[in-house]
Amino acid sequence: MAVISVRLKQGSYKVYTGAGIxxxxxxxxxxxxxxxxxxxxxxxxxYGLYGxxxxxxxxxxxxxxxxxxxDGEKYKTIDTVTGILNACAKCGLDRSSTIVALxxxxxxxxxxxxxxxxxxxxNVAQVxxxxxxxxxxxxxxxxxxxxxxxxxxxxxxxxxxxVLADVQTLRTLPADEYxxxxxxxxxxxxxxxxxxxxxxxxxRDAIEKRKLSAMLHVVERSIExxxxxxxxxxxxxxxxxxxxxxxxxxxAIEAAGGYKALKHGQAIVIGMIVAARLAYRMxxxxxxVLNEQIHVFNSFNLIKPLKNLKINNIIKRLYNxxxxxxxxxxxxxxxxxxxxxxxxxxxxxxxxxxxxxxxxFEPHKEEVLxxx
Numbered sequence: 001m002a003v004i005s006v007r008l009k010q011g012s013y014k015v016y017t018g019a020g021i022x023x024x025x026x027x028x029x030x031x032x033x034x035x036x037x038x039x040x041x042x043x044x045x046x047y048g049l050y051g052x053x054x055x056x057x058x059x060x061x062x063x064x065x066x067x068x069x070x071d072g073e074k075y076k077t078i079d080t081v082t083g084i085l086n087a088c089a090k091c092g093l094d095r096s097s098t099i100v101a102l103x104x105x106x107x108x109x110x111x112x113x114x115x116x117x118x119x120x121x122x123n124v125a126q127v128x129x130x131x132x133x134x135x136x137x138x139x140x141x142x143x144x145x146x147x148x149x150x151x152x153x154x155x156x157x158x159x160x161x162x163v164l165a166d167v168q169t170l171r172t173l174p175a176d177e178y179x180x181x182x183x184x185x186x187x188x189x190x191x192x193x194x195x196x197x198x199x200x201x202x203x204r205d206a207i208e209k210r211k212l213s214a215m216l217h218v219v220e221r222s223i224e225x226x227x228x229x230x231x232x233x234x235x236x237x238x239x240x241x242x243x244x245x246x247x248x249x250x251x252a253i254e255a256a257g258g259y260k261a262l263k264h265g266q267a268i269v270i271g272m273i274v275a276a277r278l279a280y281r282m283x284x285x286x287x288x289v290l291n292e293q294i295h296v297f298n299s300f301n302l303i304k305p306l307k308n309l310k311i312n313n314i315i316k317r318l319y320n321x322x323x324x325x326x327x328x329x330x331x332x333x334x335x336x337x338x339x340x341x342x343x344x345x346x347x348x349x350x351x352x353x354x355x356x357x358x359x360x361f362e363p364h365k366e367e368v369l370x371x372x
């Protein structure tokens with residue numbers, strides 16, 4: 001079991017990674033809380049797979065309650081949070097209690113938000129079971145819900161007291177969900193860690209076959225990279241904005257498609273390629289920087305066409321993005337692999353051109369993405 005510390009101005013917490021470590025949750029959480037009650041928030045599918053193992057470790061130290069929520073991004077709403085809050089009150093959780101989020105990013109965001117506002121803030125422990133949650137959303141303290149105008153428009157920063165990432169849970173992920181997480185992991189390499197990006201180029205087979213050593217490396221390296229950024233900028237007032245590479249367009253695509261048309265990772269990959277193509281066309285990066293990104297995304301079959309979505313709807317969603325300031329759409333663009341920069345405003349017609357390109361993109365003609 002590896003331990004990664006996230007050191008913040010107002011305290012720190014540890015991220016534990018390993019294989020088969022779910023049963024250690026109670027022993028690790030016990031010293032971090034005075035309370036004896038925990039509530040596990042999960043969905044039916046994930047709880048059916050891992051609930052017994054988690055409770056087996058927790059019940060030696062805590063009285064355990066369980067609240068199951070519906071599965072899917074469309075349930076990432078304030079109504080679902082209200083349900084969690086009512087369950088907390090019904091079970092008698094107090095300010096010393098802890099909510100334990102068992103699941104992917106949706107569960108983690110909802111449970112974290114509920115913990116942030118229940119009795120004005122109680123502990124949350126994140127137990128991510130998807131690659132996307134393990135490499136990204138479980139670390140950093142972002143919580144929230146979607147509104148009809150956009151993704152994650154309501155939320156709070158609420159850091160966990162503990163993160164427990166058991167890579168054995170990745171064995172049961174459907175292939176598309178596993179790839180969903182790879183998109184965010186590759187992003188970390190592009191924006192701040194060229195050696196990590198190179199790892200994806202050299203170890204595709206091991207990563208795709210979910211070899212234990214490869215999964216551990218991807219999860220641990222991503223967490224280490226993200227922790228370095230979060231430690232410098234906990235509430236995204238500066239450098240942490242680079243973690244949003246590809247997300248400005250990606251979130252707009254997700255919202256325009258009602259969170260059904262494309263998965264998060266697929267939308268973010270389109271967003272990253274749009275950003276890379278913009279950087280190349282604006283002479284911010286060399287064509288090799290664009291082509292390297294496309295090559296890696298292609299090698300993992302991560303690039304999907306943008307079909308049946310109206311470009312104007314996507315553009316409209318861009319203006320509702322949290323990162324837009326004074327009506328200007330801010331973008332993270334690549335200088336080179338491992339280094340990015342913030343551009344305060346991008347001409348909307350440039351973005352439209354790239355989205356129109358993707359609306360006609362055919363997967364078997366991916367070579368047209370490359371800069372010649």
